[in-house]
Each structure stands twice: as C-alpha cells, then as structure tokens.
Amino acid sequence: MAKDQNLFHADTDDPARDAPAGDALSTDGVVHVLNHLLEGARDDAQAFRACTDEARARRHKDVLASRAAQCQAAASQLVELVITCGGQPAEGGTALGAVHRGWAHVKAAVGVAASESSVLDACARADDAAVARYREALALRLPVGVRLILQMQAHDAQRGREQVRTLRQTLRARLQSQL
Numbered sequence: 001m002a003k004d005q006n007l008f009h010a011d012t013d014d015p016a017r018d019a020p021a022g023d024a025l026s027t028d029g030v031v032h033v034l035n036h037l038l039e040g041a042r043d044d045a046q047a048f049r050a051c052t053d054e055a056r057a058r059r060h061k062d063v064l065a066s067r068a069a070q071c072q073a074a075a076s077q078l079v080e081l082v083i084t085c086g087g088q089p090a091e092g093g094t095a096l097g098a099v100h101r102g103w104a105h106v107k108a109a110v111g112v113a114a115s116e117s118s119v120l121d122a123c124a125r126a127d128d129a130a131v132a133r134y135r136e137a138l139a140l141r142l143p144v145g146v147r148l149i150l151q152m153q154a155h156d157a158q159r160g161r162e163q164v165r166t167l168r169q170t171l172r173a174r175l176q177s178q179l
Contacts, residue, residue, distance in 0.1 A: 024141045031087030033137050034146070037153075038078040039090050040133045045071035047126045054119045060167055064123060067160045071130075074153045081146060117175070120168045127161035 025033065048068035055061045079089045134154035142150065 024143070027085055028087075029140075030142060030146060031082055031085050033140060033142070034078050034082045034085065035087070035090040037133055037137055037150070038075055038082065040130060041071050041075035041078060044126045044130055045069075045075060048123060051119050051123050056116055057171075060116065060120065063163050063167060064119075067123065067127075067164070070156055070160060074156065077149065077153070081149060085146070117168070117171060120164060120171060123164045124161070124168060127157065127164050130157040131161055 045068050048064050048071060052061050052064040052068060055064055082089045131154070134150060134157055137150055138147065138154060
C-alpha cells in the first residue's frame, strides 16, 4: 500500500459518519492500535493452524484452515497499514499467545489428545477475543481509511466466529443424540 493512498479520507459526503465522537488518535496512537490488532491476528492464525492439525472431522479442518488463512491475510493487511501510517510493524504475536501455543505443544508432547469439542472451544475463544479487539479499536477515533479496513476485518472475524459457533452447535447436537 503506497504511503499516499487514501487512508485518511473517504470519497463519501460524511467520512466520519461511523466514527465515535472525541479527539482523533495521533499517528503513533493509530500505529499502536494497528500493531495490537496485528499481534492478535498473528496469534489467531497460529492458533487456527494448530486447531486444524488437531481437528479430526474434514469439515472442521476446512473451516479452521480457512480461518487461519483469513487471520494471516488480516495480519498482512495490518502490516501494510502500519507501514503506510509511518510505523514499524510489531514482530511476532502477544506473550499470552506464546503461552497458549507453548501449552498446546506440551499437551501434544505428553500425548494429551484434544477432543473435537475442546478444539472448537479453543477456536471459539480465539474468535471471541478477535471480535473484542476489533470492537475496542473501532470505538476509537481512527482515520477513515483505516476504519474502513478494520470494519471489513471485523466483519470477517464476526463471520468466522459464527462459522465456528455453528460447528460447535452441530457437534454438541450430534454428541447429545448419541447419549
């Protein structure tokens, strides 16, 4: 994304129509918000890849792999936004994400198999956290172009969240019918 691209202005009559009231964030503030989202997107992409490996059902693997790809695409887009805003993209993910990944590796190393339900529960938690991060970011006064991109990413995260919820509900109904 070129530095002169239209991130700070939209081609609408009222570019701030969806923005909250209050002072606009400084450029450093925008970069900080974008880097926070970037770290989360990287964590989520890794989490969904790990869950894809753990899932047994083909449908689950397909949805989770798609979610991993969506999170990776969001991370790539966030890197470009940070650079466009004149910032330095964050390296890696969050410390909490690293702890979760480490715990997953420990469980796998000692042979603690995850149930299909626990895999989907972990994905649902990742999606819930992603949706919350986007809500927090969109509650801030961001440049219009950044806001538009984040709104699209938030929509994708919400849609992914609904897909995982549907998988969980279907699995739970199937398990209940077997009782």
